[in-house]
Amino acid sequence: MRIVLVSYGSRGDLEPLAALALALRANGVEVHVCAPPDLGDLMEGIGVEHSPVGGPVRALATGAIRGTSRRPLPEVAAELTADAYSAVLPAARDADLVLGAGVIPVAAAARGVAEKLGIAYVGASFTPTFLPSQQHPPVPWPGQVIPPEVTDNRGLWELNDRHVHGIFGPPINAFRESVGLPAVDSVRDYIHTKRPLLASDPVIGPWLQPADLDAVQTGAWMRHDHRSLPAELEAFLSAGDPPVYVGFGSMPLPAAEPIARIAIEAVRARGCRTLLGSGWAGLAPIDDRDDSFVIGEVNQQALFGRVAAVVHHGGAGTTHTAARAGAPQVIVPQVADQPYWGGRVTDLGIGTRHEGSAPTVESLAEALTMVSEPQVAVRAGEVAGMVRTDGAPVAAALLVAGS
Structure with missing residues (x-):
C-alpha cells in the first residue's frame, strides 16, 4: 500500500505528518510526503521520501506577519494550488490514498489529484475549531464583517463558508477547470469531506456531540522524540530552580526584541530564570x-517536564506537548486556532490564556502568578496522565483499513 501525505504550513503542521508517516511505515505502508521545501529536513531526519510544495513557508509567513507581503490572497492561493497539484500528481500516480491537511489551496489541490487519479482521499484537521460544528464558532477571518444579528454557531459557520469560498473558490475553480475537473461550490467542505480525521486529543481538544460532521477523533499525532538535550542546556537546567520556558514557535512576531524583554522582566519579577526558545521570532x-x-529547536517532550x-503562542502541537509533559501553560495567542487552545488550557485548569496578543511585563507576570499556584501544577499532572499517546497509530490503522 502507498499513501501520500500533503500539507503546507509551519513545523506544527508537519510534525503530525511525521508521526503519521512513521506509524504508517510500521504498518508496512510506503509513505511519501509533499511539504514546504524549508521543512524537508524534518522528513529527511526520519527517512521519509518527500517532495517540495511551493516556496519556503517561513518567507511567506514572515512577510504576512511583518507587513512586507502585499500580494492579494487569491493570487497567493492560485499559485499554491497550481504548485501543490504539480507536486502531488507525480507522487500519487501509483498511490492508493492521498491525505490532505494544512492551508486550503494545498488541501484542495491534494483532493483534486485524488479525484483526477480516481483514488481515495481523506481530509485531516489538527484542531476541532476548524471543522464546522454547532458546538463551537468558526475561527474569525481578518476583515470579515459579521452582522450583529448573527450570533448562533450555525449561522456563523454559514457566513464562514461563504467568506472562505469567496476568497478561495474562484482561483481554485479556475485551476480545476484548467485540468479538466468540475467546479466545487464549497471549498471548505470539499477539503474536509464529511468524515475527516481529527488529530487532537479528546481531553485537550474534544469533538463534542452532536456535531455537523462525522469527524473521527484519533488523538493527536505525536511521534516519540528520543533526542537528548544539548549539554549546554542540561548545564543551565541543573544550575538552579526550574526555569520558565518562553517561545513562540513558528510565529515571526512583528517585533521580537520587545517581546523578549517583556518576557524576561516578567519572569524575573516572579524570581525565576528564563529559557528562551528562539523560534522564527529570533x-x-x-x-x-x-x-x-x-535555545534553538530541541526535544520539547524531554524539556517541558523540567520547566x-x-x-507560548498556543499552537496545537506545543499545547499538546506541554499538556502531555504536565507543565502549567500561559498561552499568548496570536492567530487562527490559538485563542481556542488558550481557552482549553484555562477551562481544564492547567494554565491560562493571556488576554490579547501583546503582553506587558505586568500582564505576563500576573499570568505567571496564576499558573504558579500549586493546584495548577497538580491539575496539569492529572491531565498529563489522560493524554492519549496512540493518535498516530490509531489514524494509521484507520487509513490502512480504508476508513
Missing part, C-alpha cells in the same frame, strides 16, 4: 545576566 537574551538562556511553566 528571541534572544536582553543582557549578560546568567538567569536567561536561549516551571511554558509560555
Whole structure:
C-alpha cells in the first residue's frame, strides 16, 4: 500500500505528518510526503521520501506577519494550488490514498489529484475549531464583517463558508477547470469531506456531540522524540530552580526584541530564570545576566517536564506537548486556532490564556502568578496522565483499513 501525505504550513503542521508517516511505515505502508521545501529536513531526519510544495513557508509567513507581503490572497492561493497539484500528481500516480491537511489551496489541490487519479482521499484537521460544528464558532477571518444579528454557531459557520469560498473558490475553480475537473461550490467542505480525521486529543481538544460532521477523533499525532538535550542546556537546567520556558514557535512576531524583554522582566519579577526558545521570532537574551538562556529547536517532550511553566503562542502541537509533559501553560495567542487552545488550557485548569496578543511585563507576570499556584501544577499532572499517546497509530490503522 502507498499513501501520500500533503500539507503546507509551519513545523506544527508537519510534525503530525511525521508521526503519521512513521506509524504508517510500521504498518508496512510506503509513505511519501509533499511539504514546504524549508521543512524537508524534518522528513529527511526520519527517512521519509518527500517532495517540495511551493516556496519556503517561513518567507511567506514572515512577510504576512511583518507587513512586507502585499500580494492579494487569491493570487497567493492560485499559485499554491497550481504548485501543490504539480507536486502531488507525480507522487500519487501509483498511490492508493492521498491525505490532505494544512492551508486550503494545498488541501484542495491534494483532493483534486485524488479525484483526477480516481483514488481515495481523506481530509485531516489538527484542531476541532476548524471543522464546522454547532458546538463551537468558526475561527474569525481578518476583515470579515459579521452582522450583529448573527450570533448562533450555525449561522456563523454559514457566513464562514461563504467568506472562505469567496476568497478561495474562484482561483481554485479556475485551476480545476484548467485540468479538466468540475467546479466545487464549497471549498471548505470539499477539503474536509464529511468524515475527516481529527488529530487532537479528546481531553485537550474534544469533538463534542452532536456535531455537523462525522469527524473521527484519533488523538493527536505525536511521534516519540528520543533526542537528548544539548549539554549546554542540561548545564543551565541543573544550575538552579526550574526555569520558565518562553517561545513562540513558528510565529515571526512583528517585533521580537520587545517581546523578549517583556518576557524576561516578567519572569524575573516572579524570581525565576528564563529559557528562551528562539523560534522564527529570533528571541534572544536582553543582557549578560546568567538567569536567561536561549535555545534553538530541541526535544520539547524531554524539556517541558523540567520547566516551571511554558509560555507560548498556543499552537496545537506545543499545547499538546506541554499538556502531555504536565507543565502549567500561559498561552499568548496570536492567530487562527490559538485563542481556542488558550481557552482549553484555562477551562481544564492547567494554565491560562493571556488576554490579547501583546503582553506587558505586568500582564505576563500576573499570568505567571496564576499558573504558579500549586493546584495548577497538580491539575496539569492529572491531565498529563489522560493524554492519549496512540493518535498516530490509531489514524494509521484507520487509513490502512480504508476508513
